[in-house]
Amino acid sequence: MYKFRDATKRVIYVGKAKSLRSRLNSYFADITGLHPRTRQMVTTAASVEWTVVSTEVEALQLEYNWIKEFDPRFNVRYRDDKSYPVLAVTMNEEFPRLHVYRGARKKGVRYFGPYAHAWAIRETLDLLLRVFPARTCSAGVFKRHGQIGRPCLLGYIGKCSAPCVGKVSADEHREIVSDFCDFLAGRTDAMIRRLEQEMAAASEELEFERAARLRDDLGALRRAMEKQAVVLGDGTDADVVAFAHDELEAAVQVFHVRGGRVRGQRGWVIDKAEEMDVKDLVDHFLTQFYGEQAERADDPDGGPPVPREVLVPELPADAEALGEWLSGLRGSRVSLRVPQRGDKRALAETVTRNAGEAFTQHKLRRAGDLTARSAALAELQDYLALETAPLRIECVDISHIQGSDVVASLVVFEDGIPRKSEYRRFALREAAEEGDVASIAEVVRRRFYRYLKENAEGAVDPDRPGIDPETGKPRKFAYAPNLLVVDGAGPQATAAADVLSELGVTDIAVIGLAKRLEEVWLPGDPDPVILPRTSDALYLLQRLRDEAHRFAIRYHREKRSKRMQVSALDGVPGLGQARRTALIKHFGSVKKLREARIEEIEAVPGFGRRTAEAVVAALAGEPVTTGESGTT
Template sequence: MARRRRNQPEEQAFEVRARTRTSRTTTSAKELGASYGARAGESDLDPAVGEAARPRIGVVIDSTPPDAGVTGAEGSGKGPTGLSEGSHRLNGVADPSTYRPAPGTIPDSPGVYKFRDAGGRVIYVGKAKSLRNRLNSYFADLAGLHPRTRQMVTTAASVEWTVVSTEVEALQLEYNWIKEFDPRFNVRYRDDKSYPVLAVTVNEEFPRLHVYRGPRKKGVRYFGPYAHAWAIRETLDLLLRVFPARTCSAGVFRRHSQIGRPCLLGYIDKCSAPCVGKVSAERHREIVEQFCDFLSGRTDVMVRKLEKEMAEASEALEFERAARLRDDLAALRRAMEKQAVVFGDGTDADVIAFAHDELEAAVQIFHVRGGRVRGQRGWVIDKVDEMDVPALVEQFLSQFYAEQTELAAEAPTDGNVVPREVLVPELPADAEAMQQWLSELRGSRVRLRVPQRGDKRALAETVARNAEEAFAQHKLRRAGDLTARSAALSELQEYLGLDSAPLRIECVDISHLAGTDVVASLVVFEDGLPRKSEYRRYALREAATEGDVAAIAEVVRRRFSRYLKETREAEGGPDGMLDPETSRPRKFAYPPNLLVVDGAGAQATAAADVLAELGVTDVAVVGLAKRLEEVWLPADSDPVILPRTSEALYLLQRVRDEAHRFAITYQRQKRSKRVQTSTLDGIPGLGQARKTALIKHFGSVKRLRQATVSEIAQVPGVGTRTAEAVHAALAGERTDSRGESQT
């Protein structure tokens, strides 16, 4: 089978493709011309890169240059700062060559560009370090563009650009143009515009507690920010048991006042129901003030108060009230655990964690200022080579703090971008040099260390869990993205030289424990998604002791022998494609376009030899080696190296990992069943059905061993005599094991 060799492209070290979660205040593009008062947001999808699921890094600028400005949306003349404007608009039709800028007209400068359709509507906004290189890439090879990018370029009728002096200005202008024009080909992340907070409307007669996002208002107290709105709601739900304050809107409050009945929260004691006069305005405000004191950190006072009241109620034999106070106390303690972490020593630190595989890594950073978690950011990055955690730490710190320091120099922030402490999962190789460099950036000593115990260790574990969750969500998002899946299948066709895209992929994986309980899995992916109803697992027989190569050959032979059998039976026409016993489609009558085996050239060759022996000629075979993610073709001495960022490699990885998961799950089940069954073998009157019933009833042999004769006899189908035999056998086993341990 012919193939085209592809070498891995040159990549910039630690290129960050990011999803930032940052607090922003924004200004429209119209206001931007006058004040340039905007924070930069997230950079959206860049069609020239062709990454369907991973936007580039976004940054936050925390203050506004007083004299900055840019040209307006139409780009005429110069802005207040003198940013030069090169507006180049060529009317045309869908053919990109009709509006391609003339050679030499595009400046080699950073800037922001807009593509417009025939009606003049902006359909895409992007930014570039070099406008010339970026815009030329759209027109150089139309067939080589990502499908979404190609659609955008052929939809557009003109392109125009604005030159700026720095990349930061380009980022600001790009973000505001995206907000202003809402281009259809830009990916927008509309949620989490700012961190949610818990707001208390102390300016109202009956103060209200609620989750809030947006600008601060007078007469309202705010607690937070929190990383997620659900974290506030969980905390609030716990605290309402102790502080039953109003949470409803003004409309709901008025309606229940009119009907004279409280809402559901009033009936379950999570609201003091001031709407119907159950408590006075003064008493309700007192409840709200206690709530605010608790969130302000004065938790010990409330805990001691409840403990004292609980003891008094118990002494007075008011056990029901004491139990209620006990539950309130437990709710308070759970709420204290769920609150944003607070360090009493006023810690300033950044806490960083990673989750990674061979190709990518997720980074999470929590910003702790004044002892409280004040912010959180997350990125997914491409690894340019095999990097362990210390290497990831070194590259991330050097890039992140250098960029943040540059941004702070252009737009000063309230505090130093480099905190007093940087907490990491592992120290980089040259930790002393890194610590010295960070100290120079800050202007005072910075400690770079791994937290070992206490609150800082607990927070580091929380950040690590966030990184793992973000990484899992990123993989699911990419896997479910239609464009990414289409690109993966097209790339596989090209890289492997296939006649068509591999719409059906099957993968075989072998699992065993020191050569015992050898099993195999076969998973099926159609259109890039798992088809779990067609997964198969095999308990290997002939090749169980002969190694992975023989095991792969046995699985392939069994699978495709079944395929040939069902194909012959299906030759009678459409009805033959149905199983006569189940009336369902014959699942093995459909061969894969691509068969992936877990391993290198030897495994791929073994699978191909079996297919040739069976006369199957329309199935391509590859092996995927784990260590360097090399793709091996049968009988080849060198692997095919797919680009590390390609969707094709990501899909092959996912298929292989799913096969491994399915195989190892079956292997563990088989091993567990063997261990349990061997313990019960040889007991008189205990057949397979009764063994299964006993294990199902007690859950394990360990629990069965602890049961009495009467408890065993209660199992359906197991009489007293059999129960006595089981009990005696297991008791004898205990005695034997004790004797062996004593010798």
Template sequence: MPDPASYRPAPGSIPVEPGVYRFSDPHGRVIYVGKAKNLRSRLTSYFADLSNLHPRTRQMVTTAAKVEWTVVSTEVEALQLEYNWIKEYDPRFNVRYRDDKSYPVLAVTVGEEYPRLFVYRGPRKKGVRYFGPYSHAWAIRETVDLLTRVFPARTCSNGVFKRHRQIDRPCLLGYIDKCSAPCVGRVSAEEHREIVDDFCEFLSGKTDRFARELELEMTDAAERLDFERAARLRDDLSALRRAMEKQAVVLGDGTDADVVAFAADELEAAVQVFHVRGGRVRGQRGWVVEVANEPEVDDGVTPEQRLVGQFLTQFYGDQAELRGAADAGGDESTNPVPREVLVPCLPPDADELADWLSGLRGSRVALRVPQRGDKKALAETVARNAAEALAQHKLRRAGDFNARSAALQSIQDALGLADAPLRIECVDISHVQGTDVVASLVVFEDGLPRKSDYRHYAIREAAGDGRSDDVASIAEVTRRRFARHQADTAPKAGTEEFSAEGKSRRFAYPPNLYVVDGGAPQVNAAASVLRELGVTDVAVVGLAKRLEEVWAPGDQDPIIMPRNSEGLYLLQRVRDEAHRFAIAFHRSKRSKRMTASVLDAVPGLGERRRAALVAHFGSVARLKQATVEEITAVPGIGAATAAAVLTALGGAPTQTSENGVAP
């Protein structure tokens, strides 16, 4: 464990100007990024008496081995640089406002010829408009189900749309008038786009116009004694009003604002955000994070003020980056930065933060604390939600944390480790009789899966006699994984600088425990590779499936852990997760190979044209039933190639005559 005094900067060498600083560990990886109005005052506070520091801060300074800083001219530049460094280095001790789940949104593919509506989770894409986020996917589906009575836009996937276009028959939604059925030509592409545009306008807040239009049409139909159409319009108007009721008006003046509230204790903080657009709550998000890492400084800034500043910088920086990469040309309703941000207290750099948010939005953004009226009442509601979220989180984590701590302690005791294995990696091999051999590597940190660090490997050194060689495969994966670790942590030639320059390297840290799926042969193979590479600080064990025995390198007998041991449960969960991940990769690789192999024997048919044929006909079975004339309709396919395809598939090369009858 490094001593903070060993890398403390010399007295007077730290400037007093504003800037951004970063702490790095002995491997050269950046572990914390912060900003300060006065760098000397801020950095000096980290090297005070360790007993007076927050536990998380104390862990950070004892993990670090170096501190660096960059002086900037303005605090707006400091905000931008801090955000960029956090994004680039992904420091482990910075508070990151990542959702514990991916919030669903309603996506509209406006970039397609026939746009569609669907529930979506994940990164933003270009040519798609997003509405939300929503707390639950069922809320989106319920809203879409109500609104497609009035705006019958398509909701089917591209594959379903293409299939019904080929068979010239609409799906069930087309028959019950919840889709305008552009697949069979009931409406043109322009008419369908008008329907989608009206749908987007309604969700953007322009609701009153559509309600008035439907009411006028209903009255007109009743006056013309067209009671069937009037009844249908009455039902549409009722559905429209029910959808409007789901978005309650909370700010009657049509305000566009985000309302932010916090509930915190000494260790964790809950954050809640209500997205209000056009006076209606359009979405809600929540996080529970560990509290800030910075030590207390006598500068009059409270922990809540620092929390507000950190949250606004990270959250709106990420949202603006997503929109910039996806639909920078979108309309006002898709702008992630609202006109107004309501917070419980102003951060110390409120003016600079407002200027930075204004730059992200492209127009002026007001950052204020609500004092009275509807905004104050809404802020109190959001604060109650934050307090409830923190209480529920602590109730859940109490049981989870105790169980995970007991599991890690059990593993430490059973294996005789010096410390609890906070990072566990497990490797598993998957194959079918030695073919398509693949491996998976899964990572658990603090007893929880860290899926962003999962890796899979295509094994290059499988046995050539048609049989699987799991031992050699385990050795290969271990060598590749730890060779990567050594490359990440090796300094540049002739310097003391590290090769990756502190950037986020998920495998720069070796695991505390390396688990292989298997018994003594597999464990000994992995241990031999680690000795060969000079890795001495990683414990290796194997977990055999038959009797759930734990094997250590060189031992003649296995370690038997109690069947009801929390540690054994955790090892089994890690092993099973590695098995699941390996099988999923193996199946995808095998299915691709098998699909491609059907057409591999066709001379002159390359990979792109094979893919074009399968995409055009949807399956090899339909391709087999096609005629030469139908196959040559695919771009790049000639008559000779089409005949060769049918011959390879076992079909008869036929060509339709002019009257449509096959000769």
């Protein structure tokens, strides 16, 4: 195992090799013949470290752990595409809910999918809710209808069993949800037979209306089953993986087959860090993808993280070790193989066609994107007379309305791509009343004071410079940018540069980007630098500034909405901050509080009839009476 580090000791690449001498010789050959990203990695690296392990399985595990720990920017990254929706079932709630979900997996929630489109989930749900009338509403809607004692429209038309108003108990509702999960998990035959038997029994007992309803339920189940094509008849539990690639990028497609049916599909397009063939891509993908799956498999109801079979286009060199590692993740034997004939071979060809189609679409959609990013960084280096290309750029923006709720955002781009995990936001207090220039100075001072503190002598582990030794997590402000961009003109850029100078930070370039004419201002210069309107450098700076503006606006709106939530209740006598907060917490928002009746407000702990009447009057804009005399 080996690690490349840059001049700041940050890990930029992690790899494994049986012969370190042979692998390093391949890196440090004639630089003109290297893969473009390999060339960039080698020229960025300042040192190499290595660790010897006993087995290939240990090497696989250590490689995965290092990639998770250091997040090296030159390693291939298979990140979950949050645009892929799944059907989530919240088994951790008293009344489980079915809903469309995107994002990180949570404990106690079962997931089905991913699906290609959210409408596919909603269409499937609409078919199945007549058979499995489970709750689909949010917590707020569920609580609201429980308070008013009336179900929603779905409860009236039979597509919800209305647990909110007690039409079914918690156990009865959970049984409905369990049947729903069993159906989606592939146990459909028993469900179909049971409904057919119930329909026949109802017909024999002359309960024709019930028999007709069961007939319609059967039709809905069969239509839902038709949407998931049966591809294999032996109940296969497998993932089918395929790739399409060129020298710079690769597309991967995965079809998830459960119970002989395609249950979901995922796809990624990634930058290749070095020259890689299909065997190398398979090796990297299986390690990262199933390692991530295993980390999220903390719910015993969620199923094993690895299927019984993984079908790939080519076996990697360490296929035996990979199979052993995957078997360890699953807890039972996993077959890693290349399908040779029959239905599995046909399905693998279908997945390969999908990978090729996805790669073609990506190329058409983002033609020259990697080249454009490289050109943008090179142009910035040239226009701003920087010693090196600014691989890490940070941008600061201020947001407020006439000086109130002043906040700031700090966004990070690495290699011309947003790095959202390192975005930061600031609530400004000291300089809020002094204008944007003072606010910019405060943000820069706070950000780089933390940077200096976290990199102070004795506070950093030389082997893990970006990792907090106490928590083991990445430090928030451990890395400095090559270029700092502030939203504004000369005064803002000068203020930021002055703060850096005061703190003794002298190796960071600072510019200001003015919105009106898109001028680039250098600290202390009387005239701006004008970038060509069609340049990739200006386009990158605009994207950076717009992203910072978006992030700042969102934080400002969050702060303002929290402040305004309770302001409508300021005029109610005897209603302090704690009781106002209790009201908002109980009803969820001022809007819902406005809709509440006096009796509902009176039911909140600590509220009497008179206070409840005063709250209703205040929200309705009526004069609030105080005291026994009724004077206003």
